[in-house]
Amino acid sequence: MMLKKIIFIISSIILVLSCEDSNNQNCELYENRGNLISYELISEFTEGAFKILIEDYYGFDASQFNIQNSVKVYKVIYESLGADGKPTQLSGAIYVPQLDKNQSLPILKTSHYTITKREAVASVSPNVSPQSILGSMQGYFSIYADGIGYGESKTQASYVNKQASAIAGVDLLRASKEFACENDIQLNEQIFTTGYSAGGYGTMAFHQVIDEEYSDEFTITANAPLAGPYALDQMAKRIFGDNIYSQPYYLGFALWGYALATGDNEALNRWVNPNYRNPILTMYNGEYSGEQINNALNDTMSVLLDSQFLSDFLGDGELDFKQYLKDNSFVYGDWKPNAPIHFMHGADDETVFHFLMKVGVDGLEANGSKNIQSTSYPGDHSSAAAACMINSIEWFNTMKQ
CATH class of the missing domain: 3.40.50.1820 (Alpha/Beta hydrolase fold, catalytic domain)
Structure with missing residues (x-):
């Protein structure tokens, strides 16, 4: 009788454990x-x-x-x-x-x-x-x-x-x-x-x-x-056309992101004036605030960015970049x-x-x-x-x- 009781208890424990395992597996x-x-x-x-x-x-x-x-x-x-x-x-x-x-x-x-x-x-x-x-x-x-x-x-x-x-x-x-x-x-x-x-x-x-x-x-x-x-393309066109933009770290993040996504490692050299390339290349590493990046950049687009790039983007050039911006927008x-x-x-x-x-x-x-x-x-x-x-x-x- 005692043996049957022990077997019953062990069987019950196994059943409970198997049910718990089953529940965890289902999750x-x-x-x-x-x-x-x-x-x-x-x-x-x-x-x-x-x-x-x-x-x-x-x-x-x-x-x-x-x-x-x-x-x-x-x-x-x-x-x-x-x-x-x-x-x-x-x-x-x-x-x-x-x-x-x-x-x-x-x-x-x-x-x-x-x-x-x-x-x-x-x-x-x-x-x-x-x-x-x-x-x-x-x-x-x-x-x-x-x-x-x-x-x-x-x-x-x-x-x-x-x-x-x-x-x-x-x-x-x-x-x-x-x-x-x-x-x-x-x-x-x-x-x-x-x-x-x-x-x-x-x-x-x-x-x-x-x-x-x-x-x-x-x-x-x-x-x-x-x-x-x-x-994104229409936002960029407005920023470049206005020439003054109060949050240049948004823009720098987007330019850096394009280079990262496409593998176009020369893009920043073409687009950004020399004094501001290094901040864009190095400050989006998780260690700097937006305010710190803003202070390292410039809110005047004609100072921050290459004049030929601005002219091309606002005109008929920079087709690859424009297409990338359109591909990552929601209206085209x-x-x-x-x-x-x-x-x-x-x-x-x-x-x-x-x-x-x-x-x-x-x-x-x-x-x-x-x-x-x-x-x-x-x-x-x-x-x-x-x-x-x-x-x-x-x-x-x-x-x-």
Whole structure:
């Protein structure tokens, strides 16, 4: 009798362990790209902490927000591709709402604005992503990809490059599903995506690449691109034509990114005047801030850039560069997104020019998209950011399940 009892207990233990192994195996949804390698809790926000963060850090009025829940933030490391297209490990952050009742959550994917310092990302400091914070405190399962060259990744990828901008987010989306499975978090099928400035570019890249390459796996519910450069060639033409540009580090990043993406190592020698080549070649390594790079460059294009290059670009020359910019824009191909898109932009934006919003709308509508709208808010690139971010989440809330 005792022997039978022992056998029964051992069998029960084996059954439990096998079930646990089976559950863990079921959560390993991806073997390579998107495979979740590790995660750790890095921060937690209570309602009181949210109010302090909103008012003291972001400078918003906390009374405008419907704070519904506390949030735990996790740093995640997952498998993806690097700047060279080879397998690598990337990092990101997942903001998990702490709800009183068990319910399925929509995903909110946020693309980050222009950063040049490797540590200025959500996996290091979760408060760098206001939209992730604002969404997660209203019940969204928010995900933020640090991107190639940031956080755990040491090799920088091309700036405003469609594939480089999208891939880290696609694979984090996969890894977040493994994370949710391992932590018994239910996700519904909704995927909202947004981002400000370079994040506006990133959310468009993410949306287009999902539509064209991963539509059998994911479907975008809605997209709110905020103050992004949707037609890179037209933005460059405006910068060069105006001659004065207040954020030359954006431009230097784009020129450096072209050389990196195409292998045209002589491009900077042709385009950039000698005094400014070395800063562009050496300062986008994750160690310098945008302000430091600005101080090393020049806001006058005729001083920063070669006169022949400016003449050729504003005329009929530099065809390869112009084509690269068009290929990495969103208004020249045949992409016809079906998901609703709501562009938002500061009316007085002279950094990422306001006219680019209309270019984005017109380009997608010309391709036959029907669910496109746009809203302008008072302010420039800095002062309109809060209104764009707040209202993007409010718009998503009208569709949230």
